[in-house]
Amino acid sequence: MLGYIAKRTAIAVFVVFATSALTFFLLSLIPGETAVTIIQRVFVGDVTYNPSQAEIEATEQIFHLGNPLWMQYLYWLNNALHGNFGTSYISGRPVLSEILVRLPATVELAIAATILSLVVAVPLGMISAARQNSKTDYLSMASATFFIAMPNFWLGLILILLFSLHLDLLPVAGYGGLDNLILPAITLGAGMMAVTMRLMRSSVLEVLRLDYITTARAKGMDEKRIMYRHVLKNAMIPVITVAGLQLGYLLGGTVIVETIFAWPGIGKLLIDSIDARDIPIIQGCVVFIAIMFSLLNLLVDLSYYFLDPRIKYEKV
């Protein structure tokens, strides 16, 4: 078992490094990132200020602008491993603290969206499989197809329009109590809910055809109890596999959902920093999103072992 975890963690770590290297390269393509622009934005905050030659040299020294790209990356990496992700151009605060202050908001939103989508998708998937071709089956499958096709930012706008303005029920934006969480979580979770529901339905149908279900019936067990004791756990295995894939879309989604609902998470920080060309923050955000992405993937792998005893980790 430990061999498996070690292997998966190694992959996760590699992914984080690959992402950080790729992002560092991409960010180097930003034209015009010279010592002058850094001084203007970091130290001065007034773009019409032209720094003296001494200042330019000093800045180039601080940010190692002189040497080649890969060396700059290594400097950055070395600092990053010591927890120093550089300082934000705009706020002048250390990148690490800017991100860690916003990390809980994104994690909270991602978890809420995942739970919301699973809590809706799993039972609905089971019901539409149990009562195949019934009204609920058609209805839920049709709505799933719609939600998959629906852009989440449009869904967000529509929810704002309907819920908080006309019905004045839910707060429209901003971070705060539980009621602030509802609309963003629905917007973010909708896509994942649709995919999971469709998958759950086909997976349950698959399991219902297997022999051990007939055995269970032969023991005199009613359908409901068969569903929860025998079908659910088996049907979840393929769903968990796809959940890993969905995480990528979920994290991508947070960027958009946080912008619409002014949710102070890493996604919003990333968009603001891209607009403001705040390079250290962009780099920091992407690395943290990659870490969250790999961590969640690791959790999905671990849950395999917990769900499916047939998997012999030692063998991998």
Place this chain on the structure above:
Amino acid sequence: MITRRKVAIIAICLVLLSSIMAGCIEKETQEPATTPLMPEITPAAKEAKKTLVVGEMWSIRGVDPAKRGSFVKEKAMIVDTLVEANPDFTLRPGLAESWEQISDVQWKFHLRKGVKFHDGTELTADTVKWSIERALKINPPVKAVTMIKSIEVVDKNTLLFTTEEPYAAFPASLEYPNLGIVSPTSGTDDKGIIVKPIGTGPFKFESFDVATGTLYLLRNDDYWGKKPKLEKVIIKEIPDPASRAMSVEKGEVDFTCDVPYGDIERLKTTPGLKVELHPTARVYQLTFGNLSGTPYSDERVRKAISYAIDREVISERTLHGCAEPAIGPVIPTIAWANKGLKGYSYDPEKARDLLAEAGWRDVDGDGVLEKGGEEFSVTLYTYPQRPGLQPMAEAIQAMLKDVGIKVEVRVMDWSAIKEHMTNKDMKLSAYALAMVPDPDYYLRRTYHSEGSYNLWGYSNPEMDSLLEEGLKTFDPDKRQEIYDRVQEIALDEVPLIHVAYYKVAVVMRDHVKGFVFNPIAHDYMLNPEMYIGKSND
């Protein structure tokens, strides 16, 4: 054999570990005592009717007056400056009771007596000297604005300032928000950035929650000026315009500004809300890549472009009243604005004539003028931070197309524009007219051949001498004459085109009373006289 139970525990620990780790790291890096992450604005706090909740448009990225002067002074009202300014940009005494000019480069300032900092320590000449010198060190542009060479403490309540060169606008430059006077006892982080400012202003810093961008302020009971009626002010960062509008509408905040244009008419008619539109010292200006070797070197082309722009419809319809058509370079409400100027009316016919006069013909009949084989086809750059810029750019694009100039609009970050823009292109931006309430600040930077804003190489010897003279003459009437002439030439030669003055849309619950708009502000400025009354009186 590792059983299921053990694996489950490992998985759960992994999750807990990462969140705890994140939690505790977060605690370390946040020195200021922050209220819990999710500060619930309990209805009780609001019911006390002594608390004003403000929706701030920019994300609050720090509370150090030297770096975030306009926020800490104008909105948080934590610090005061030696000199203050009236809505018509004339000066009035601030922490300095009075000041007199000793020589061309020396000024003596007498401090108000008995003024205390929020922590009870006394305001003395030494603390003022420390505070201003700190601002000069931390924020280089402050030196460019004030030209301070040295500061000497004459006695407990008197300071002597020496400027690099004769600078008539020096007293006005001390109104610059980044010069807010702050006590050495303010709490700072390891890099010397102030995180707990101790000022002399009407409100004291209570705490700042970085995550939700919320600043908590308490009334300063022994404020030297009129004691404010409000007990508590909460400033919440709501960077998204649509969210600001909805928050004030639903009562989550009492006061905010710059809501989306579309919502202005609607909010005016919404019960329980007041909407005020005020021109402020910021102008939308259309500048050119370079005035030499481009179509814009010909003055008639510049005038034609100015005539081709319908400032009326842009201000009224496109920006929904959030702008006022510009006549001269500065807003008419400013004391030293040249009231006699007659701006450029919307006259596309005249524009086409002027362009024809300047030799631009539509040779190939594709609706775009050519001259010397070159098409008049340029790119108009602007940036996303101010919501009005993009729609205005697209409106100007259509108007110039109407007179035969083909324009492509590109929206990108300010520093990126510098890289992509060529001499032939144009840029639409919103410039602050009076960070310092003195004509010199904007006019010299924009119209003097070496002015730091003047990137398009405009140089007119008469303009240069006038601006240099203005700097040195201390007689108010004579200065007024000089700057009237400067504004006249500026309007006549039109090296850059002023489209409209920026109007701030202030939206507040109708129980908010006592608000006085002061255009000197960067965007808007709260004032100590504000209070919460009954909603219908």
Place this chain on the structure above:
Amino acid sequence: MAYWFKRKTILADKLPLHFLKQKSVAIGLMVILGLAFLAIFAPYLAPYDPVEVDLYNNLLPPSWEHPFGTDNLGRDVLTRVIYATKTDILASLFIVGISVSIGLFIGIFAGYYGGIIDKVLVGMMDTFLALPEIILALVLVGALGPGIFNAALALSLFGWVKYARVSRGLTLSIKEKEFIEATKAVGFGDFYLIARHIVQNTVAPITTLAALHLGHAILSLAALGFLGLGAQPPMPEWGAMLNEGRVFLRVGWWLSVFPGLMIMITVLAFNSLGDGLRDALDPRMKEVMMK
């Protein structure tokens, strides 16, 4: 030689056409043809000029003259939605086109040559799959500067992995087929050999993947547009229109509702076409694709 030509390709005949019977696929196809028609004949169908501003008639609600209302600069939303069809579909086709070509090339290359090359390329594929696609596309567009071309380029840099995996899988399985050895003996150039067989065999799965990918590309493109990193004004693009509409959500709901609706209809059509194609694939192919 004759023997070899007579034998039909092993894994897939021509594109299995019986999938058309399914109702949802037929509707999907019809909607796609409708959209293509809209995109091609936009100038004739659209009632107004997409870029012509009419500042005095801005934010008019839907009416007979303006079925979808007008935006803040007085431009007709219906016209811009129609023209946006061309922008979005062309850009998505560009994304899928680039992704398919990169994917096929890398997939076949890795599959055919195997050994170290295969290992390295597969490693690259897995890394790209593991990376959060939209995040890196955002950074790339942030770096290159906003614009529909940069946005499409960024999205196609991450879209190729699916095609590479399928074509590699197929190349490996076809490589063993003895008739490849037979033709090699006759001296066909390797590349001609690969191109002709594998591409012909991958037509069915690639088309299916492409259909599903188109839907996804449109969503991602609109997302970038919504974040202001996609199409630049005044180019009509659904995502950008949604972003503009957001500012006038309360006063001009039509600015956001109609572009969003078009995005959904287009993605629905591509998804149903893709699903239909996938179900019609023969199981062995589907298994290769899903791996």
Place this chain on the structure above:
Amino acid sequence: MTLLRIQDLKAYFSTGDGIVKAVDGVNLEIGENETLGLIGETGCGKTVLGLSILRLLSENTKVEGKILYRGEDLLKLNEEEMRKIRGKEIAMIFQNPLTSMNPVLTVGTQISEPFELHKGLKKKDAIKKVIEMLKLVRIPSPSERIKEYPHEFSGGMRQRAMIAMGLACEPSLIIADEPTKGLDVTIQAQVVELMKELTTSTKTSMLLITHDLGVAAELCDNIAVMYPGEIVEYADIKELFKNPKHPYTQGFLDSLPGRGLKPMDGMSPSLINLPEGCKFHPRCPFARERCKSMRPEMVEVGKNHFVRCFLYD
């Protein structure tokens, strides 16, 4: 009193390519403490017959006729009452134990379910019962084995677990569907031995469905030979071996290793288009004109010995 009487049972499946007549008019009886063997080639409908007794067939099947268990017709019962019968009165042991047991639940949990369902025992008391059952079916160190999963059991062990699961609530009738299929010979012998011992000691009747005559000989009192859809011969075990009457039975017995392994010619017909008249006539050496058109009735040809063939009509 006969424990189970099946009267004129028909079970038809409607599938895409037509109606499958898996059971086409079957009459059978099983007495108390009796083991009846149901012999036939694969695909002759014997498993469907077994499943239809407990009404475990899928929705798209049409079942007619009567299944009287202690005089009560099971086909008339509602789902609630039927559930009380399944596992308690009549239990079933399935063919392939690996796929017939839930891979993600421990063997202990699965065997304890009948106790919880029918005896209302709590989990911990049920576990004690399960350990008893495992001892009964001679599975070593049961208290550890109950925590293990089906895939961690050997073939034989799994089959024993299935048997334990079946016998949990001491049912009156056990339907065993090919219990020894797929096991190698030595394990097969042990399982047969175990089943023999259990049926005799607990007075449980058993319907043994198998294609293996050797196993049937060991365990069964009477044998019914099934040819697609219907019973063609019924007799006491010794009588059948000594004096098979139906040509199919004779051919079947000749194909046994002990009797010269003579293969039978032709294939058993598919259940979709069954031949007219006697279904065996295309392969029957004695087929006459009548056989092709008319369907023979069951005829008594000796004490407790019936045959469906015109030779004896």
